[in-house]
Amino acid sequence: MTDSKPIFVTMPSLAPLEEFTELLKGVWERGILTHNGPLVQRFENELSQKLGLTNFVSVSNGTIALQMAIKALELKGEIITTPFTWIATVSAIKWEGCTPVFCDIDPETLNIDPSKIEALITDKTVAIMPVHVFGNPCDVDAIEAIAIKHNLKVIYDGAHAIGSTYNGKSLLEYGDITATSLHATKLLNTAEGGACITNNTEINEKIKRIRFFGHDDSKDIVEDGFNGKMTEVHAALGIANMKYYDEVLEDRKLKYQKYVSGLTGLQGLQFQKVKHGNSNYSYFPVIFDSEEQLLKVEAELNMNKIFPRRYFYPSVNTYSKILEPQSCPISEDISRRILCLPLYWELTSDDIYSIIKTF
Numbered sequence: 376m377t378d379s380k381p382i383f384v385t386m387p388s389l390a391p392l393e394e395f396t397e398l399l400k401g402v403w404e405r406g407i408l409t410h411n412g413p414l415v416q417r418f419e420n421e422l423s424q425k426l427g428l429t430n431f432v433s434v435s436n437g438t439i440a441l442q443m444a445i446k447a448l449e450l451k452g453e454i455i456t457t458p459f460t461w462i463a464t465v466s467a468i469k470w471e472g473c474t475p476v477f478c479d480i481d482p483e484t485l486n487i488d489p490s491k492i493e494a495l496i497t498d499k500t501v502a503i504m505p506v507h508v509f510g511n512p513c514d515v516d517a518i519e520a521i522a523i524k525h526n527l528k529v530i531y532d533g534a535h536a537i538g539s540t541y542n543g544k545s546l547l548e549y550g551d552i553t554a555t556s557l558h559a560t561k562l563l564n565t566a567e568g569g570a571c572i573t574n575n576t577e578i579n580e581k582i583k584r585i586r587f588f589g590h591d592d593s594k595d596i597v598e599d600g601f602n603g604k605m606t607e608v609h610a611a612l613g614i615a616n617m618k619y620y621d622e623v624l625e626d627r628k629l630k631y632q633k634y635v636s637g638l639t640g641l642q643g644l645q646f647q648k649v650k651h652g653n654s655n656y657s658y659f660p661v662i663f664d665s666e667e668q669l670l671k672v673e674a675e676l677n678m679n680k681i682f683p684r685r686y687f688y689p690s691v692n693t694y695s696k697i698l699e700p701q702s703c704p705i706s707e708d709i710s711r712r713i714l715c716l717p718l719y720w721e722l723t724s725d726d727i728y729s730i731i732k733t734f
């Protein structure tokens with residue numbers, strides 16, 4: 376290992392500190408810290424241009440972005456989602472007074488299995504909320520066809536999806552709304568942050584109002600809103616980090632490939648399959664033959680101060696203290712056997728080779 380510093384599953388990609396503080400000087404001079412200030416607007420415009428997005432409404436975190444998407448579409452009822460995700464997908468559904476209904480996953484892509492969605496549709500179903508797991512695009516065409524057939528809304532949880540593409544466009548462009556995350560652990564970060572992306576101008580304006588207590592331009596209250604605003608300080612970090620976004624994206628791909636070539640052929644290991652569009656390779660998940668094998672490798676890595684993470688374990692449908700029991704055997708099985716290995720900008724090739732040697 377390069378030195379005795381621990382290696383975590385990820386570390387934030389950060390611009391040089393001076394580039395961030397330079398932007399902060401302007402914040403200090405203006406004294407505008409929040410409320411859709413100039414840096415928030417600049418961040419939104421520059422990132423939209425970079426990713427080719429029609430709209431991009433930044434918010435305070437990815438969980439709020441999901442809640443705002445549900446609020447903006449005025450959904451009340453059952454939302455079909457995946458159990459193989461972070462709890463935020465499901466807590467957002469619950470916080471908005473809707474009921475999560477779990478659809479099992481494709482064991483290869485780790486995304487919701489579209490062939491299993493229709494059997495779960497009832498007269499209470501209002502939407503589908505798939506997750507582009509680890510940046511791997513869902514089968515967007517199949518999901519859209521089901522949504523059109525049954526008159527359902529689609530909200531993509533694109534928390535991991537900045538940098539992924541589908542049919543030559545940013546993956547964030549799909550669905551009625553995509554909610555993404557700009558959390559410290561994400562490919563592009565604002566420390567805490569997120570965004571709602573929609574091509575529908577009316578919904579986009581509504582999201583902006585919801586973000587700001589429900590005010591319209593004349594400060595009348597026209598929506599049931601809340602505070603979802605991003606601050607100028609967070610936007611400054613986003614602008615500074617954006618300059619390095621292309622390099623970070625490319626770096627992930629190269630490191631992902633290093634892992635794959637080092638681990639390919641080892642018995643009992645599988646990798647996530649990209650079947651639709653292009654992934655951003657923002658995580659490196661490995662699927663073991665058994666949980667026992669996973670625990671053995673994890674313990675060995677931990678002994679060397681390497682801390683991979685069991686994303687996503689357990690399968691969210693099994694959180695029995697907050698959810699009615701629903702069975703999703705594939706997700707439950709994969710959850711027990713999957714481990715995300717360290718993957719981030721500062722991780723060196725030597726680090727990757729040492730991790731590979733542990734297997």
Ligand code: T4K
Nearest residue numbers: 383384385386387436437438460461463464534556558559
């Ligand atoms: N939907 C999906 C599918 C998601 O995965 C998430 C979040 C959301 C929605 C909600 O988005 P946000 O509301 O969070 O914007 C992390 C993140 O907190 C969470 O954002 C993320 N998904 C989830 C998959 O992972 P933890 O509990 O694993 O994070 P933590 O703090 O243990 O960080 C992991 C490693 O990263 C640490 O071992 C060290 C490193 N780290 C972390 C932080 C926060 C740093 O080096 N610096 C840092 O500041 O949840």
